[in-house]
Amino acid sequence: MARYVGPIIDVHAHLELEAGAGMAGLMPHRAEDYWAAVDGLEVQAAGALVMAPFGQPDEVRKRNDQVLTLAANDPRWLPLCSVHPYDGDFAVEEIGRVVAAGAAGFKLHPNTQAFDLGDDRVTATVEEIGRHGLPVLFDGYSPFDPYQPGKFVQLSMSVPDARIIIAHALGPRFGELVVYDVLAAFPGMWNRNVWVDLSYMGALYADSPHREQYAWSLRKLGVDRLLLGSDYPLGDLRSAVDALDTLGFSADEQHQIAHANAAALFNLS
Numbered sequence: 001m002a003r004y005v006g007p008i009i010d011v012h013a014h015l016e017l018e019a020g021a022g023m024a025g026l027m028p029h030r031a032e033d034y035w036a037a038v039d040g041l042e043v044q045a046a047g048a049l050v051m052a053p054f055g056q057p058d059e060v061r062k063r064n065d066q067v068l069t070l071a072a073n074d075p076r077w078l079p080l081c082s083v084h085p086y087d088g089d090f091a092v093e094e095i096g097r098v099v100a101a102g103a104a105g106f107k108l109h110p111n112t113q114a115f116d117l118g119d120d121r122v123t124a125t126v127e128e129i130g131r132h133g134l135p136v137l138f139d140g141y142s143p144f145d146p147y148q149p150g151k152f153v154q155l156s157m158s159v160p161d162a163r164i165i166i167a168h169a170l171g172p173r174f175g176e177l178v179v180y181d182v183l184a185a186f187p188g189m190w191n192r193n194v195w196v197d198l199s200y201m202g203a204l205y206a207d208s209p210h211r212e213q214y215a216w217s218l219r220k221l222g223v224d225r226l227l228l229g230s231d232y233p234l235g236d237l238r239s240a241v242d243a244l245d246t247l248g249f250s251a252d253e254q255h256q257i258a259h260a261n262a263a264a265l266f267n268l269s
Contacts (some may be wrong), residue, residue, distance in 0.1 A: 001243065002251075003091075004241050004245065004258055006258065007044045007259045009043075009045045009047075009078075009227075009228065009259045009262035010043055010045075010228060010232070011199075011228065011262050011266075012047055012229030012232075014232060015029055015031055016030045017068075018049045018066065027233055029232065029233035031048070031070060031077070033233075034046065034233075038238075039203040041223070041239070044259070045076050045078050046078065047077075047104070047229075048070055048079060048080060049082070050106075051063075051107060051109050053084065053114065054084040054087060057090050057264055060087075060090075060093065064081040064082065067080065068102060077107040078266060079102065080103070080104060080105045081103040081107070082108065083095055083125065085121045088170065090265070091125055092128055095129060098130075099135075105134045105135040105266065106134060107138075108125070108137070108139075108221055109110040109138070110111060110138070110142055110145070117138070117148055117151040117152065117155065118203055123158050126159050126162045126192070130159055130163065135164070135266065136153070136164060137197070138165065138167060139168070140152075140169065140170050141171030141250045142170045147174050149176040149179075150168055150174075152164070156190065156191070156194050157183075157190060157192050158261075158262070159193075160190075160191035161172045161191070164193055164194050165194075165195045165196065165197070167197050168201045168231075169196040171242075174201070175213065177196070177217045177218065178221075179219060180192075180219065181220040185246075192222070195265060196218070197229035198226060198227070198229060199226060200229075200231040202247070203227075205243075206247050215247040221255065222223060227257065227261055227265070228240055228241070228258045
């Protein structure tokens with residue numbers, strides 16, 4: 001096997017959409033900085049995400065409009081908008097508004113947005129997003145909620161038509177992905193509506209004593225449910241691509257993970 005060379009969809013990037021509004025303490029990470037960082041790679045599309053604060057509708061609209069404008073000016077960007085699940089009617093209204101404006105999906109973050117994944121309002125928000133046929137990308141690891149992996153299982157079963165992406169493949173809880181393989185053995189119990197992105201953690205575990213266990217766990221979910229992500233600027237896309245080979249994925253599998261799976265999920269031609 002060898003390092004993957006081919007088209008790439010990076011589903012997970014954080015951008016500094018206005019001066020001083022990026023991730024504090026990090027290098028500049030504007031859109032142009034991202035494209036400079038991935039120069040030489042065949043990146044066809046990248047997910048640019050925002051996160052909605054609670055109870056601040058004007059700020060939520062502003063952030064969503066920023067990422068929608070970014071994508072309107074450069075169609076390589078997939079605008080991943082956000083709402084806060086506790087914002088009730090406004091969240092529903094904003095989902096409809098940004099979908100009509102061209103949102104490619106949504107980003108929700110239990111830690112940063114301070115919500116409980118098991119809350120009924122989260123289920124209702126995911127159900128509303130699913131009604132529009134768009135995926136929702138969740139941050140996939142909380143050191144503060146030991147029950148979160150099970151809550152993802154419950155959410156996926158409660159909203160079978162949703163398309164749920166768990167970022168970072170559950171982080172250090174990756175071994176619990178095996179539960180989806182178990183669920184798949186029971187007809188009608190689970191709709192295979194969960195994907196994971198390998199952002200940051202893929203490169204980390206590819207160079208670790210846990211490499212084989214990590215790759216085995218990912219395969220239990222299914223290679224067709226794996227997505228490539230950089231977590232830029234925290235992570236590096238080149239390292240993420242290199243990790244696919246190190247983790248033992250074949251050339252065809254690397255193409256699936258780097259491009260084909262995301263193209264199908266986001267309905268890209």
